[in-house]
Amino acid sequence: MMLLACVISAVIGxxxxxxxxxILTVKILKHEDIRNFGSGNAGLTNTLRCFGKGxxxxxxxxxxxxxxxxxxxxxxxxxxxxxxxxxxYLLGCMAGVAAMLGHMFPLYHGFKGGKGVxxxxxxxxxxxxxxxxxxxxxxxxxxxxxxxxxxxxxxxxACCPVVTFLVQHFEGKFTSGQILMHVGxxxxxAFMIIFMHRSNIQRLIAGTENKIGxxxxxxx
Numbered sequence: 001m002m003l004l005a006c007v008i009s010a011v012i013g014x015x016x017x018x019x020x021x022x023i024l025t026v027k028i029l030k031h032e033d034i035r036n037f038g039s040g041n042a043g044l045t046n047t048l049r050c051f052g053k054g055x056x057x058x059x060x061x062x063x064x065x066x067x068x069x070x071x072x073x074x075x076x077x078x079x080x081x082x083x084x085x086x087x088x089y090l091l092g093c094m095a096g097v098a099a100m101l102g103h104m105f106p107l108y109h110g111f112k113g114g115k116g117v118x119x120x121x122x123x124x125x126x127x128x129x130x131x132x133x134x135x136x137x138x139x140x141x142x143x144x145x146x147x148x149x150x151x152x153x154x155x156x157x158a159c160c161p162v163v164t165f166l167v168q169h170f171e172g173k174f175t176s177g178q179i180l181m182h183v184g185x186x187x188x189x190a191f192m193i194i195f196m197h198r199s200n201i202q203r204l205i206a207g208t209e210n211k212i213g214x215x216x217x218x219x220x
Contacts, residue, residue, distance in 0.1 A: 004093050005183035008081075009074035013022040013095035014059045020113050021062025022047045025055050035112060039199075045149050049210070051205040060118065063103070066121030069089060070095040075105030089127055096123035101188055103194060105186020108201075117153045120160075120189055134163050140153040147211040155195045161186040 001008035022042045028035040030051055034042050037050040044063065048056035074095035078086040124132035135156050143152035161183045166178045194201075203209035 002086060005074075005078045005081045005091055008077050009070075009091045010098040011206055012077075013070040013100075014102040015107070016066045016073075016095075017099030017104075017106050017116075017119055018106040018113075019062070019066055019187060020103060020109050021059045021066070021105045022055075022114060023106075023109050025058045025062065029058075041114055042109070042112070043063055044118055047206050051105065057078055061113075063118035064122040065171060066103075066152040067096060067099050067119040067149030069125055070099040071126040074083075087162065087174075087181075089174070089182055090178070090185070092127045093189075094124055094128075096120060097185055097189045097192075099123070100192065103191065114192050115153075116189075116215055117157065120157070120193060128164075128167065131160075132162055134167075135160060148209055149212055150197055151204060153196055154197050154201070157190045158188045160190050 020042050022034045022044065026047060032051075034047055034050065038046045040046070044059050045058055047059045054067050071092040074091040075088045076084075076092040078088055092156045096119070100120045103113050103116045103119045105111040106113040121135065122212070124135065138159050139152045139156040142155045143149060146152065164186055165179060168174050168182065174182070200209060
């Protein structure tokens with residue numbers, strides 16, 4: 001039944017993740033496609049640069065909410081199918097990775113979405129608030145020093161599996177097998193997010209990446 005719960009969690013996560021807040025917000029409020037502006041990315045940063053704080057705030061709330069809801073639903077079905085002994089962290093990770101993939105390759109928007117950072121972050125307030133605070137701290141520190149949102153996102157993402165391993169190892173709540181499974185799934189998540197930032201990495205190396213506060217151009 002745990003396998004069935006994992007499958008259901010992944011399906012729920014992907015369907016929730018496919019609801020792209022940036023695309024819907026800009027389309028409804030501005031009658032435009034965010035993917036035709038700025039960097040072409042259907043995410044928070046590009047929405048903020050090209051369409052302002054109002055659209056960005058709605059996008060932020062939407063992207064955070066769908067990840068959290070996906071995790072909560074996965075845990076609900078886990079309890080329903082498996083009971084109190086279910087690995088709720090594993091189910092949440094499955095839902096989170098699937099939601100991130102849905103955000104990157106949305107079923108409802110021609111499989112062209114965003115980079116999945118917000119969605120991946122949104123699962124941790126439900127799974128483990130300590131990991132969430134540590135990752136937010138890393139992101140904020142790197143952003144404050146570098147002024148690059150992309151660099152802060154990449155470094156915080158790369159730290160996610162390591163932070164998870166350390167927290168769970170010293171906590172002693174999970175078995176070694178469970179920890180390795182959790183970390184393995186999060187490694188897949190981290191790899192996908194960093195891969196989606198490959199153009200940002202190229203611009204960072206070339207010194208042409210936009211810093212926070214710089215306006216995006218309203219064309220690709």
